Amino acid sequence: MAVDYKLTLQLPKTDFPMKADLPTREPKLLEKWKGEDLYGKILERRKNGPSFILHDGPPFANGDAHMGHALNMTLKDMVLKSKNMAGYQVPFIPGWDCHGLPIEHKVMKELGDQAKDPVTIRQNCEAYARKYIDIQRNQFERLGVFGDWQNPYLTMDPAYEADVLRTLASIVEKGWVYQALRPVYWSTGCQTALAEAEIEYSPKLDLSVFVRFSVLDSSFAKLGVSTPVSILIWTTTPWTLPANLGVAVGAGIAYGLYQQNGEHFLAATALAASLPGFVAGEPIRLFKGADLEGIDYQHPFLNRQGKVYLADFVTTDTGTGFVHIAPGHGRDDYQLGQRVGLQTLSPVDDRGCLTEECGVADLVGKYVFKANPIVRDLLRDQGKLWADQEFSHDYPHCWRSKTPIIFRSVSQWFIDVNGFRAEALEEIKSVTWVPTWGENRIRGAVESRPDWCISRQRTWGVPLPVFYDDRGTAVLTADQVRQVADIVEEKGTDWWFKSEAEEIAKILGLPTGLRKGLDTIDVWIDSGASHTAVVKRRLSFPADLYLEGSDQHRGWFQSSLLTSVAVCGKAPYKQVLTNGFVVDMDGKKLSKSDVYKKPTDLLSFVNKFGADILRLWVSSQDYRDDVPFSEEIFTRVTDSYRTVRNTVRILLGNLNGFTPEKAVARSEWSEIDLYVEAQLQDLIRTVLAAYEAYEFHAVYHAVIRFCSVDLSAFYIDVLKDRMYCDAVTGKRRLAAQTVMFQVVESLVKIIAPIMPYTAEETWMMMGHKESVHLQLFPQAGEGAAKYRDRWDRLIQVRSVVNEPLEKARQQKLIGKSLEAQVILRGSGFEEIDRELLQEIFIVSKVQLESAESLSAEVSPASGLKCVRCWKFGEENGKHADHPELCPRCTDAVLVCP
RNA sequence: GGGCCUGUAGCUCAGUUGGUUAGAGCAUGCGCUUGAUAAGCGCAGGGUCACUGGUUCGAGCCCAGUCAGGCCCA
Numbered sequence: 001m002a003v004d005y006k007l008t009l010q011l012p013k014t015d016f017p018m019k020a021d022l023p024t025r026e027p028k029l030l031e032k033w034k035g036e037d038l039y040g041k042i043l044e045r046r047k048n049g050p051s052f053i054l055h056d057g058p059p060f061a062n063g064d065a066h067m068g069h070a071l072n073m074t075l076k077d078m079v080l081k082s083k084n085m086a087g088y089q090v091p092f093i094p095g096w097d098c099h100g101l102p103i104e105h106k107v108m109k110e111l112g113d114q115a116k117d118p119v120t121i122r123q124n125c126e127a128y129a130r131k132y133i134d135i136q137r138n139q140f141e142r143l144g145v146f147g148d149w150q151n152p153y154l155t156m157d158p159a160y161e162a163d164v165l166r167t168l169a170s171i172v173e174k175g176w177v178y179q180a181l182r183p184v185y186w187s188t189g190c191q192t193a194l195a196e197a198e199i200e201y202s203p204k205l206d207l208s209v210f211v212r213f214s215v216l217d218s219s220f221a222k223l224g225v226s227t228p229v230s231i232l233i234w235t236t237t238p239w240t241l242p243a244n245l246g247v248a249v250g251a252g253i254a255y256g257l258y259q260q261n262g263e264h265f266l267a268a269t270a271l272a273a274s275l276p277g278f279v280a281g282e283p284i285r286l287f288k289g290a291d292l293e294g295i296d297y298q299h300p301f302l303n304r305q306g307k308v309y310l311a312d313f314v315t316t317d318t319g320t321g322f323v324h325i326a327p328g329h330g331r332d333d334y335q336l337g338q339r340v341g342l343q344t345l346s347p348v349d350d351r352g353c354l355t356e357e358c359g360v361a362d363l364v365g366k367y368v369f370k371a372n373p374i375v376r377d378l379l380r381d382q383g384k385l386w387a388d389q390e391f392s393h394d395y396p397h398c399w400r401s402k403t404p405i406i407f408r409s410v411s412q413w414f415i416d417v418n419g420f421r422a423e424a425l426e427e428i429k430s431v432t433w434v435p436t437w438g439e440n441r442i443r444g445a446v447e448s449r450p451d452w453c454i455s456r457q458r459t460w461g462v463p464l465p466v467f468y469d470d471r472g473t474a475v476l477t478a479d480q481v482r483q484v485a486d487i488v489e490e491k492g493t494d495w496w497f498k499s500e501a502e503e504i505a506k507i508l509g510l511p512t513g514l515r516k517g518l519d520t521i522d523v524w525i526d527s528g529a530s531h532t533a534v535v536k537r538r539l540s541f542p543a544d545l546y547l548e549g550s551d552q553h554r555g556w557f558q559s560s561l562l563t564s565v566a567v568c569g570k571a572p573y574k575q576v577l578t579n580g581f582v583v584d585m586d587g588k589k590l591s592k593s594d595v596y597k598k599p600t601d602l603l604s605f606v607n608k609f610g611a612d613i614l615r616l617w618v619s620s621q622d623y624r625d626d627v628p629f630s631e632e633i634f635t636r637v638t639d640s641y642r643t644v645r646n647t648v649r650i651l652l653g654n655l656n657g658f659t660p661e662k663a664v665a666r667s668e669w670s671e672i673d674l675y676v677e678a679q680l681q682d683l684i685r686t687v688l689a690a691y692e693a694y695e696f697h698a699v700y701h702a703v704i705r706f707c708s709v710d711l712s713a714f715y716i717d718v719l720k721d722r723m724y725c726d727a728v729t730g731k732r733r734l735a736a737q738t739v740m741f742q743v744v745e746s747l748v749k750i751i752a753p754i755m756p757y758t759a760e761e762t763w764m765m766m767g768h769k770e771s772v773h774l775q776l777f778p779q780a781g782e783g784a785a786k787y788r789d790r791w792d793r794l795i796q797v798r799s800v801v802n803e804p805l806e807k808a809r810q811q812k813l814i815g816k817s818l819e820a821q822v823i824l825r826g827s828g829f830e831e832i833d834r835e836l837l838q839e840i841f842i843v844s845k846v847q848l849e850s851a852e853s854l855s856a857e858v859s860p861a862s863g864l865k866c867v868r869c870w871k872f873g874e875e876n877g878k879h880a881d882h883p884e885l886c887p888r889c890t891d892a893v894l895v896c897p
Numbered sequence: 898g899g900g901c902c903u904g905u906a907g908c909u910c911a912g913u914u915g916g917u918u919a920g921a922g923c924a925u926g927c928g929c930u931u932g933a934u935a936a937g938c939g940c941a942g943g944g945u946c947a948c949u950g951g952u953u954c955g956a957g958c959c960c961a962g963u964c965a966g967g968c969c970c971a
Contacts (some may be wrong), residue, residue, distance in 0.1 A: 006932070009934090011932050012932085012933060014933095018933080018934090018935080018936070019935080090968065137916095146970080201970095317898080320955090345904095375968080394898095396971090435902085436900060437901060438901090440902095441900080441901050441902085441968085441969070442898085442900055444900060444901070444969085444970090445900095445969075445970085448900090448970080487905050531937085549968085550901090550902085550967090550968055550969085551968055551969070553901090553968085553969075554968090554969055554970080555969095578968095580902090580903090580967070580968080581967065581968070583966075583967070585908085586965090586966080587903085587904080587965080587966040587967070588966065588967085589966090589967070589968095620909055620910085621909075622909090622910075625902080625903055625967085626901095626902095626903075626966080626968085628908090628909090630908090632907080632908060632924090633908060633909075635908090635924085636907095636908050636909065636923060636924070637909085637923095639923060639924075640909090640922085640923065642936090643922090643923080644938065646933065646937085647933095649933070650933045650936090650937090650938095653933065654933090697909080697910065698910085698911095700909085700910085701909080701910060701921080701922070704909095704922060704923080705921070705922055708922065708923080709921090709922075710934090712937075712938090713937090713938070713939090716933080717937075717938065720932080720937095721932090724932060725932095799939095800902090802938095802939060802940075803939095803940075805939075805940090806928075806929090806939055806940045806941090807940090809928060809929055809939075809940085810927085810928060810929090810940085815929060815930070816929065816930055816938085817929090817938085817939085840952090842938085870932090
């Protein structure tokens with residue numbers, strides 16, 4: 001009998017599966033989107049909307065996409081999708097950085113010793129880049145990112161390369177490009193100058209030496225001595241001693257003249273005691289650094305004299321307070337040398353071996369780090385070695401070859417940043433930086449950066465189109481670069497490497513007999529020129545937003561800013577957003593993590609959990625800080641996903657048989673319906689504001705809370721009786737469906753930027769023909785503010801009633817709450833509220849008694865249990881045909897047998 | 898070593914101009930339900946707000962230092 005009545009219930013029914021099975025379902029949706037060119041359709045739909053330009057920073061076309069890429073790309077896409085649904089037209093052109101050392105290095109390894117002509121190398125590099133562009137493209141697309149994936153921008157496209165050259169031409173035209181012999185970071189492993197970004201620090205053990213520099217007789221008077229005296233210097237790079245041309249002291253530092261074992265020497269008083277073998281005790285005489293300026297000394301093993309100079313970079317942290325100066329081998333040294341007129345001596349070749357110029361036959365041809373002990377022995381033989389010791393310090397290494405780098409002077413090309421530094425700093429102020437401290441970072445980077453070394457001794461890159469005459473004088477003009485750009489646009493940069501110098505010179509109208517430069521341009525110029533090659537050509541300048549990891553303040557944000565300011569005096573972006581790095585749960589970077597040693601690759605993760613889970617993870621985090629990644633966090637996120645999915649599912653189940661035409665007018669809604677609908681409006685308002693502020697984690701929290709608290713635990717739970725037991729045609733039931741329909745429609749649109757696949761799946765399940773991503777966000781109507789007082793009270797009363805209900809349950813007096821009746825004592829409730837209270841408590845009966853303080857008493861419900869709706873009541877079982885039913889169910893059964 | 902940041906329950910986040918017993922969701926435990934069931938509901942426990950010191954009548958919020966972590970630079 002009871003089974004029959006169950007058939008008269010309107011239980012939720014839907015084909016929307018509880019199990020998401022995203023790894024299977026998502027690729028099908030992706031195929032559908034690609035098949036119907038959804039990206040194109042969206043652009044067409046928004047063609048009259050205001051445009052919003054998010055310019056993609058090009059990742060390096062090397063290796064699989066990892067979690068860091070996933071984080072950044074998902075954030076970009078959530079911005080794009082939310083802007084699209086807010087009505088903007090959002091074209092997105094993804095890009096890749098193709099040139100550069102890492103690829104060339106890989107290719108050189110693969111090629112081994114065979115064919116090393118530039119064109120072969122370059123062809124292999126291009127193939128390598130294309131391979132990884134395809135791989136990464138598939139991985140990014142799989143994330144559900146909409147964009148012009150068929151026409152991305154590649155920094156190796158001839159048209160792009162031409163614009164890189166035109167950018168350079170503009171800077172040449174302004175006179176900001178020059179050539180100079182200057183110490184640069186030099187990788188002996190890769191035999192090239194390196195950019196700052198290509199260097200990493202790691203511990204290295206070096207031989208350090210304390211060396212006597214004998215003061216010349218002519219300076220004895222200055223020191224008030226008449227016997228031989230030496231200056232003690234300390235260095236961790238003995239191999240640079242052949243290039244020593246001076247000694248620096250700090251003007252304000254105190255120096256002492258010491259005597260020990262009949263020998264006189266000078267050292268900073270603060271450091272004397274730390275000298276190995278120091279036993280001299282108190283100094284005989286004291287000097288300020290300023291007193292020592294101009295003292296002449298004899299080079300320890302070369303026939304050369306040097307002087308003492310003042311410099312502000314001298315410290316008394318380590319060493320002797322006297323700093324050995326080799327202008328060809330250090331940045332500080334070089335600058336001091338420039339100031340006082342020292343030569344830039346750098347007797348080291350490309351491989352890091354000392355040359356004839358070093359002046360010591362035994363050292364010629366020796367790798368610098370192998371030369372250190374030879375220099376030490378030389379010093380010892382000359383009686384100039386005070387002491388030597390092993391010294392461990394963080395030392396710069398080449399990020400590719402892992403060999404220690406050296407400072408070495410070579411002729412390089414530079415951009416004179418001082419030409420436009422002030423302008424760049426001014427432009428920084430006009431940009432909105434999120435988080436705000438980003439402005440400090442980039443300002444610091446721009447303020448302190450030295451001139452930009454733009455030449456590289458590599459082949460996989462845009463050529464620096466310079467010529468040299470037989471005396472080595474460079475020929476480089478803006479016109480010449482522009483002519484090259486025009487040809488490159490047509491023929492690609494291989495043309496420069498394939499063609500004879502004579503041939504190119506002739507085309508450019510240059511004299512004969514010139515030598516073709518073989519350097520390439522720093523890849524940071526490549527990517528930095530994207531505002532010209534992409535934003536100006538294919539989008540609209542300046543871009544509204546750049547969004548990259550926070551390491552790019554010194555990287556792409558800076559190179560883009562500098563080239564843009566140099567070319568046209570404007571920042572290329574209006575707003576810059578940064579995300580932190582993916583770290584493990586202890587806040588450690590993944591590569592140092594105990595748990596996640598390898599970079600976690602994106603695709604295996606997506607194939608296992610689904611893109612929407614990964615995207616939900618991204619949305620759940622405040623990405624402005626570092627973003628933790630762990631199994632536990634993903635388990636939690638998966639739980640949250642189920643919450644949303646199941647909420648949507650039960651809504652769809654309850655909407656079975658409902659169509660918008662059956663919607664009921666507001667005037668017919670119950671108070672609960674009105675309240676929940678108003679809460680939905682609050683949710684919409686909150687979420688739209690959060691999207692506007694790019695605070696996706698606020699969207700996440702608001703949506704999850706709404707689903708679990710407002711819907712699942714309250715509205716849907718309370719409405720079960722109405723939905724299951726009322727007659728299908730009942731107004732109360734239709735009113736609830738009207739609200740649920742609105743809720744699910746809004747909810748799906750709101751989550752679409754975060755979970756594009758699940759949103760689409762739901763949207764289609766609702767019977768829509770057209771993608772949810774073509775829709776606009778719902779507009780927020782009037783919120784629940786006007787219901788606030790009453791409903792805060794009602795919710796509070798509900799939890800007061802739940803306590804004794806729970807006690808009764810624990811005591812086995814009742815099971816489900818419908819088995820209970822409640823006496824509610826308190827004030828402010830009218831008899832008219834009784835039915836509402838009974839509904840929201842989900843009990844069979846509520847009795848009101850007035851009292852000063854609020855309390856509730858629970859007892860097992862009296863009367864007969866209706867077998868259909870499970871409610872107890874004194875009026876139940878009165879109908880002769882249906883003796884087991886309550887009056888409401890009797891009616892429902894009679895209406896709808 | 899320097900610059901810029903971060904540090905609130907197991908996890909993810911809120912905490913307005915410093916002002917009562919620091920909040921939410923999830924997770925956990927216990928119970929209920931079996932008409933959202935590889936689901937749902939209820940109740941409960943859980944935080945010296947990284948640490949130390951200071952300013953204040955009062956500090957998670959302000960100041961100084963320490964520790965841990967990140968990015969960048971040396």
